[in-house]
Amino acid sequence: MLLPMASTWAAEQEQTILQSGVAFTEAQIADARRVGINQPDRVRLLKVQEIPTPSHPALATTGEATSLISPCTIGLTLRYGIFIRDDHRDQRRLIVHELAHTTQYERLGSIEEFLRPYLHECITIGYPTAQMETEAKEIEREKCV
Numbered sequence: 001m002l003l004p005m006a007s008t009w010a011a012e013q014e015q016t017i018l019q020s021g022v023a024f025t026e027a028q029i030a031d032a033r034r035v036g037i038n039q040p041d042r043v044r045l046l047k048v049q050e051i052p053t054p055s056h057p058a059l060a061t062t063g064e065a066t067s068l069i070s071p072c073t074i075g076l077t078l079r080y081g082i083f084i085r086d087d088h089r090d091q092r093r094l095i096v097h098e099l100a101h102t103t104q105y106e107r108l109g110s111i112e113e114f115l116r117p118y119l120h121e122c123i124t125i126g127y128p129t130a131q132m133e134t135e136a137k138e139i140e141r142e143k144c145v
Helices: 002-020 026-035 057-065 092-108 111-129 131-143
Strands: 044-048 075-078 081-085
Touching: 002 044, 002 057, 002 075, 002 081, 002 111, 026 092, 026 131, 075 092, 081 092, 092 111, 092 131, 111 131
Parallel strands: 044 081
Antiparallel strands: 075 081
């Protein structure tokens, strides 16, 4: 039930980032290539005071309950759009971690096809130990040595 709403919200947020965000620096594009992103020039970064939360109550509640989106969230990737909380804007490890999620979006083909397993893992296994999250943490460690 939540997947279509989450996919719509994610697509809307991605458009906001793509329209208002900034292109990556050469160093960030190089990191995107190292992470395996096929189209690094499409990625945009939007620095925000706080990561936006969905206005729909069920999505907002699920986001907070799974620790996906809360006042503590410092980064959120929505395919080619990445929100970064302003007080963490220069953290290369965080950006590389978020780029790992962009790679997952590309591999899976769409926002909905990414969110289906990602949300399932976060709800059933838990955000910190979800396989896709663990993969992003591993890529972050490998690429930021």
